[in-house]
Amino acid sequence: MKKVAICGIAQTKYEEQKIDLTISELVFEVVKEIHNKLNISNDDIGCVISSSNDFNDGRTIANMAIQDAVGSVRKAESRVSGDGAFAYVYGAMRILSGEYDTVLIVSHTKCSEGDQYLINNSIFDPFFQRHLGLDQISAAGLMANMYMTKYGISEQQAAKVVVKNRKNAMLNPYAHLQQKVSLEDVLESPMLAFPLKELEFPPFSDGAVAMLIANEEKAKELADTPVWLEGYGSCTDAYYLGHRNMSDLVGLEGAAKEAYKMAGISDPVNQLDVAEVYDAFSTHELMSYEALGFCEKGQGGNFIDTGATELEGSIPVNPSGGVLSSNPTMANGLIRVAEIALQLMGKAEKRQIADANIGLANGMNGICSQGNCVLIFGGGK
Template structure:
């Protein structure tokens, strides 16, 4: 089995509201940047995998609206709904299947254009759980409360993770939030869903990213510093929350 490497990556700056750019413009920006940085053309891309969310994009089969921008016209193209990380794994699998030498993975979102609490409420069971008003905030609070009670995790310990992540973001020029915070800042921030506070959660962001994956011999020709994928995987839990072990993450 061949090895897979990341040979290039291009991102936008992640911001609260990119009001001056459409979805297609965000995508085209990163695809063009990726091509220019690697010195490639669209002919060097064997397959395109996109990751987006129909609810955020405001249309069904939303990837059809960015086909020109990603350069996938008359190419193999597939979309993973709502999960850029899974789109990345899917792209690697296409290379490992020996169907393609290169795969470009493109993901985008404009959270600013839709009420994210309403969007996230739609992922729940429409007969019972959706009517409870569950969204990513309230469900995360339920899980966190159960987890902290089971394993004895304290608020201070959880806050240290937030502080560490925000500190790391200071080294990322594309990060949405770039400010140093303390444990007290996290603990004293606004309560969202017990025991989680406002600073426990990431912001809603607008942005896009494009990555080019390649098999081993092609990757070595494209760059002197390929990033080899050592391992990746995914799993799926039960859809109904009552059938899940909420503390076994």
Template sequence: MSDRVAIVGVAQTRFSPKRADANVAELAYEVIEKVLNDTGLSIEKDIDNTISCSHDIWDGQTISNIGITDVAGGHLRTEEKMAMDGSTAAYYGTVGILSGEYDCTLLLAHTKMSQTNRHIVNNDAFEPIYSRQLGLDFTSAGALQARRYMHAHNLSREDTARVVMKNLGNAMANPLASRFGYYGMDDVLSAQMEADPLTTMDVAPDVDGAVAMIIASESKAKKITDAPVWIQGLGSCYDDYFLGDRDLADCMALKKAAALAYKMAGIKDPVKDLDVIELSDEFSYQELLWLEGLGVCKPGEGARLTESGFTSREGELPVNPSGGVLSGVPANVMGLNRVAEAALQLMGKAGERQVQNAKRAVAQGHTGFCGQHQCVIVLGNQ
């Protein structure tokens, strides 16, 4: 068994509204080739397991990983699939190495959102008798959660707009981002309404892209790189399926997932013990709510932290210095992208979006409507 697991390589495509030049297999090949070249590893000699993250409905075919099995090195070799979010692929791959079953695992997440319509895809996530017939999707469910959360803590649209302004400003330093810019309050508030209170600026855009990562056991990682990023803690939890069975102003699953990850990593106070957070802000309000779930602040205080600059790239605890999901990261990919961006920070390879002296980070991914399933991963470079 391996005592520790490390991230030894990361590769990402540029996220684009439409990659008409590449199908999903070509997107996968783009990042797999890069991460193998960067690490000097080969699938035949070094990789003993591949885990991909994709989704049948997004890809338009049953067993969606069948389209990338060859480029991921799965021919007559071990290859597994996770669905819905890449953070769970990182979780699952880490467990496989810790168990002693594998030594070096290739992780992959890919989606071409331009191929279909997100509202149709996400509507299928709801139970078929009642909720699906109402036409609910992740955006309309997110609007319900946003309204409930804002009402519970007397928050305004200006409070959520500041998240958009911060993250899209951060994305100006990220060459992979699809949406970026220095926006003012009026720009965000006057944008077209998607589902009240969420405008197009409050909702992550549809994009195409892929992320690849290689994780390895401690002994192998030290042979590959002088700057491994250690996976120090893991946690995951599901909340109730029916929206009506949950308090949407709370995030129970994230609190439990974070508690598990923090205990494993030995984190007592996330504000003092962490240097950067990369979380999945599929909608603007989620950054505020997820900060509560991650134990960074008390209920309703996330907006104040954002307004004060506490979570800015130059602040006490930078949140989404990459620009986050609001800057454009595909469904299924966004969780692995969060892990990748956190790892790049700890490797000192984040370029212009680098947080100085970052030693410990948290990456958070979620799946399902209103953050139904949560995954938290603690990373460190020491």
């Protein structure tokens, strides 16, 4: 399906606090970098799809603030309220409709500007769940405990995810956390929500990511190594945590099945060369291995033990360092797409996976993988 191509990518360095930049200036950095890298002007961009969240930005209609920065004067811009991977999907749909040749996709968050506990607590309904003080950390604790108990996953196996991703992040100049951590560091860090410890959660980051996508004809003009969309699936789990099977990521599994079907993937470990998953906490990545069919249900712990998901393994997962290393929340899904595109373009520098031709990226909305999308990309070189 050589119809939608990623032609260029720009990311800011992800950091704890970019206090000197307004959100508009932050977004402008990546937009201008796209112009410069592809040697295009704003006139070459058909329309813009952005992704942001009003609660994170502390601003109703948060995309109003970035209109100057994305160059949308007298032009069409629209906004997906949520994860950036879904903005990519909407942009791809505009290309597939035949009405636009090029679409600029932009996503940003400055976690440093808001109170992340209150913002995440607001995701829970105000009748039954919000009073309990639930947020993404306590919900993750529930999920991790149910998963680890059901399948006998050890704390060491969970901690290995953190060690791997933080090690990868050392090779990614954009990553926020750049210190290597040991298994002991993770296991001895303070307990935040049993059984999950502080280092098993991501930091909160400021940052933005942009990419230009195009149809086949334009892609030939704009990029030597375009990366093509090969498969897409999206699937949403139940809302109330009590309505969900908290020990398996059934929504992610559903999304993967659809994406694999579209891309003709029957044996993901052998057919995929690299994956970027939304590792919202340590065991979440192990659960993702299972939902994405990299291993059998309950085998996520054993799978990381084999080393298959290390940079040199059979299916490297999160060479970027993942969300556990950089977490500008709404941008996370689009960063996953960006990293896969860099890998398939052969531009991932020190963290480059050799001969990467097919890759998977996934995005997530809500709490504990409620809303999921899985994207399969191919081509590149």
